[in-house]
Amino acid sequence: MKKENAQGGISVEEKVSLLYGDGNWRIRGIPSLGLEPLTMRDGPLGLRMCNDANDWAKDKTEPTIGYPSPSLLACSFDPELLSEVGKAMGRDCREHGVDVLLSPGINIKRNPLCGRNFEYYSEDPYLAGKLSAAFIKGIQSQGVGACIKHFCCNSQEDYRMVNDSIVDERALHEIYLKPFEIAVKEAKPWLLMTSYNKINGTYASDSEYLLKDLLRGEWHYNGVVISDWGGTADYVKSHNRGLDVEMPCLIDRKEDLLKGLRWGKLDSYEVNQTAERVKTLLEKAKKGRLAHSDYDEGENRRIALEAAVKSMVLLKNEDKALPLKNFKDVAIIGELAKSLRISGGGSSRVNPSGEATFLLDDSMASCFAQGYALDGKANGETLKIEAVDLAAKKKKVILFLGLSEVKESEGYDRTSLSLPQDQLDLFDAIRQVTENIIVVLNVGAPVELPFADKAKAILLCYLPGQEGGEAIKRILLGEVSPSGKLSETWPLHLSDVPSFGFYPGTQTQSLYRESIYVGYRYYASCDKAVRFPFGYGLSYAKFKYGKLSLSEKAIADGESVKASIPVSNLSKIGSELVVELYATPLEPNVFKPKRTLIAFQKLFLAPGETKLFDFEIPFDAFAHYDVSSSRFDVEGGKYAIEAASSANDVESKACLKVVSDAEFASKRTQLPVYYAVPKGGFLQYDSEFERLLGHHVPFSRDPRSKPYTLHSTLGDIAETWIGRILIKKALGLEGANDEMFKRSILSLPIRNIVMNGYRQKTVLAILDMANGHPFKALMHLLFGVRRHDL
Template sequence: MRQGRSMDIKKIVGQMTLEQKADYLTGKDFWQTQEYAELGVPAMFLSDGPHGVRKQAAASDHLGLNVSIPATCFPTAATMANSWNEELGEKMGEALGEEARAQRVNVLLGPGLNMKRDPRCGRNFEYFSEDPYLAGKMAASYVRGIQKNGTSACIKHFAANDQEERRMASDSVVDERTLREIYLTAFEIAVKEGKTKSIMTSYNKVNGVYANENEHLLRDVLRGEWGYQGMVVSDWAGSYDRVAAVKAGSDLEMPACKYGAEDVVKAVNEGRLDVKYVDECVERLLKLNESTRIPEDAPTTFDIRLHNDIAKKCAEESIVLLKNDGVLPINSGVKVALIGDFAENPRYQGAGSSIVNPTVLSRFVDKLTKDNVRHAPENKNYKQGVGTVGETPIEVVETYVEDMIEYDLDAVGYAKGFDRYGKKSDKLIKKAVELAEKADVALLFLGLDEVSEAEGLDRENIKINQNQIDLFNAIKATGKKIVVVLSCGSAVELSRVDGCSALVYACLSGQACADAVLNVITGKVNPSGKLSETFPVSYEDCPTSNYFPGKKLTSEYREGPFIGYRYYEKVGKKVQFPFGFGLSYTKFSYSDLVITDGGVQFTIKNEGQVAGSEIAELYVGKAESALPRPAKELKGFKKVCLAAGGSKRVEIPFDDKTFRYFNVATGRFEVEGGKYDLYVCASSDDIRLSGSIEKLPTTDVMPYKKTELPSYYCGDVKNVSDEEFEKLIKRDIPSSEYPFYKKNRMVIDENCTVSDLRYSRRWIGRFFSWLIRFTIGFCRTFGMRTTANTLVMGVLHQPVRGMAKFGGMSRRQMEGLLMMFNGRFFKGFGRFLSKGKKA
């Protein structure tokens, strides 16, 4: 097909054979869709990219084990959510879309929209918030930006995928109201307001049915209620029953899986699947293909300097000042000591499939001690521009050395201070103390390392490594002022560093992290970020601490809607730093609240001597309610920039989500009648203005009885009984136990994980599982934590079917393995050795 000519989609579908249609619904290879040149249908390229394009040179490098083509590494979603700036999110998204197009990527796999249900989730750095409204608004802004030039965003992982442990085999057991209000609302906003063209399903089951074949999620809610008409794609190797998936409306299976297509053809021929479902999927894929078509003459370069500046602006607006005893901003001429491994090797992004190879990386030691910038990777230079499909990477981008920003600080030197992976070293601490004694202020760079929070596994705790705390205490003993710069992708316990003079939360700020943090520390930028998640005093305070992660076969969401600030406020639990909190170098006052049927209006004034930005947050509560409710919930926000002494009239409108709740009795969102309390806040626990409004009910049907759900009505949800949880979910709790037919023995099927093989009937399965677990333990014992984590994510928790879905063997060989695991060794061995088509 010539470029610029539109497709006759109905005609193309009519010309395709059933086999071609079925093939089109599965990948051509690891990253591309099928192509049919004779029909004018080119392949589409899909690539990871929540905070930067990760186009791999190796065709099957799903985990990002090798270097990808350089791209701008923007702040992660967890960081950007702290900016509360939708316009900036859209600008970042536009840059992402431009880079994707330059690299000939049609579909960018991001952003991630799962909730920060628990701070231990290893992938929290890739998600926006504990609050669905904030997450949805930020995601919608990303999507609008990404899709401005034709690239498709792909929001993920739909849905209730809020833990990494056993994510491919776990069943999320959650009541319908909590599912709709907490875990689907962000997706709904991104679909309706962002108009995303693509959605990726999650690996897990949701209430007993795998998400990728879940008709309730895909047909009833996504396409039915929300009116979504775009593409649905499986996560990689996340398609379980391909026929059921097609019927549910999941269009594309990735990566390439020939036997999935064969199953579809067979089901149609046998009358088990109506061909209309196949045609619908094909049509949606063709529509996406047409809308994301990249002209041959489209630019293959992007403005590296401009995009780095956007990354820096995003980081600056996302940095949260959590504490300041007057030491910040640091005045010119002050002697500072840079201490901590993260000053030299900054923690600026997450770990796993979202890893980006940055075009340039600014480091704190370079900015204050060497006056140069490290290039990625390993200071190698590249030619300007970005390669097209098939070109070798890195021949196509030349990173630049940005103009040095002058910082009027007297850096006395740098000391590593600690081993980033936790190994204790008195020698490193001693050198750091000696350096600190020469300075007026110690800039102490603390946080989590790359293997403590990563895709595929959850954190063991929410503590900072003890060797970092030992360093902090040693520096504190010198009497010097300490400014802690914290780098991590989710909440950590901070009580043990409470004695610092200032605490700057950088989160994971992308490739321009050093410039952004130093601009804030020196006062070139007034911090304006606010927390998008609560920092608890300790993990034991978390509402999910008794339920996370789910063990064995299920993950029970017994806490219901009470996650994050919704729980802490309901039960009056003290926190370290509340949701929506963040300091500035100036002060803001709120006044003159006016409430109308359409929203709230009020005035914000900058009472200080420097310009600054303030984020006003609107919360809604209902003290007298027939429903179990949080004390209040975020329903709107606005970020405004004010000159010193300036003021502005601010309006936050109501929308269709302001007063709604999901009624499980009527099966739809309703409004409870009565008085609603409105709070204009500087953070979730800092109410500046308040008022109320009356609303009429949309139904008299109330779905709950207070006597049946006492824990939920009072919010004390940490120890919900089986009986009460069953009342909430309105069914029996599914068993979390393995289906043993005798002690520690069960039938192994393709959906069992490698970890589950320890319960197989034959020794070969048990030995293989033991070998993997032994290797993981060996790697951890001898300091190879990255290798251990890769084995956990890529092997131990991988279902047996993944061996075929990822192309390692044919389905026939996989079936042979299952026979061997289940006691039919010789027959299975013969089947394994026989020839069969690769998946």
């Protein structure tokens, strides 16, 4: 050990102290090397500059710029724009003395009910990976580190800290790991954050396969791996298996970790490796602090505005209801018009430095009616009557509809895709006095739209950031043509979603029965009708697509093919346009989606202009994950290359022969449901799912029965005397009236009590008492952590 100290220049005590955080927001420095601690903050929707106590209330965070949500930014299909947003957030961080932004979140949108989907980019791994890589490069160009999260299969919020994602190897690698692989290889983020959940029986923070074999080995990642806040399942096992830093840490772990080294429980080699990686990270942060330059908040707000404008999606425009000439004879209705929602609940909530509203001046405010109360406290019938009266006096109505922050939040999932009934009733009431209704949707994720056929126009703004009001105005008035495209499918009904009926699963397990058929991969493969398909979005301009051409008729390993398609703007309106490129296998032996996004490009076309959209298709664009060889491989054969305006709208296509020596036998007889994808989803196909997994679904015992473990939740021990005391104390904390807090507290694992400052020996004693072992509890309180506890 002393030899290692001499070689590394860092004492054993310093090395061990790098394995756990310094409070909520810091990684410890190395005083002997003159390296200061590193400061982190949350940031998917902008820098959340909270205090050290990590209060989530807006009034306890410093005002910072609120940017459009990732759910909106992804609709831009514009890596350059994402890079600019990343640069702006990096400058915000540098201005506030923050070294690392805990962003982006690049989990796949497996189901629209996920409470945190507004923080994520897409249901498509390629799109999510490319956009996140651009965003990361932007942040890190400012000398600020990015931290990608949550690695991986964190597709739900309900019981996220104890749930086991049971997923087959193909889906794991092709869908859920792919965006992380793209981001790691292309952008080299300074940090990576593990998820709370298990993946196929092993917690992400404990997974030697994910953290060492895959991340370090195959992807050659040399950054720092940290846990999510309270997401370390076993703080010794995790460090041995590839986790660098446990976050946060409100207790001093040094004594217990030094014991682990002495007893041979903690691997000294891994400790040394972590010390080197953290040292490199601290050196990057030190260099980054020197990059400080004059801060221009106005420029960053301009970027937030531009990002919102370029990302909003026009979903419907019947009879050219848009653009409007002005707002003179227009009623503006809906509480969300006055107070635009720009974030969901949880750790991403920003205290915006500017007011987010569509009522930008007195003239707009004078033609406004609230219509409904998001909190349900006001007299809804009175508000509806006032709104209908106003609508009857105007030629057109702009109706803002959406969800409250409490409906979309970290910590729990939605239970419905429905908008509030009072908003649906309001639409119907207004429809009785006018047909000219323009709906603006202010939501974080898809909702059912039973009124879609009755509205004249629908503009989707998702969560548009603090400049969202101005962005909406510019699009409604035609100052800018909308150019956003949906980065996720909007289904007709919740029952249409491929994971319907088994999402989010039980407390202990979530079965990914749908495998690779997530989002449009499912809907296209079974020709299932949707409300709006992936990649869909209208423009005020009119475009004409030419013929898609390929530079070669065939492609082999190591080669690439260029695809080109001319597009003409036939209108008098300049507009940006996204062209999407998909690959469709024509005669595969391996089951595959009907259509897979392999490239996209966004260009501006002036009135009357024709431009050539060029794409380069690499050989590995046709790869699938081969379970038998544990690697990506390419199946040869004919593919249709399709230029499209959405996943359902192919504008032109060409045939390409893919040449490969690899041979794959069909498994159609063993896995028929994955070849002939059922329109009714995958709920009834357990036996085929197990054949796909290669084993039976693991048995899951009742978590409420003894013996309890450190992974048991407070809800599991709620009937024990110590459980009742802990729950009562937790619900008495400041902020317990928050819906997220209430719904999350019962799913909190016993191990996470350390986040409230309890020593590890106290946590072990609590577990002993829950299991009915008071003497063991006393021993832990008296003598602390023992050898068998590590």
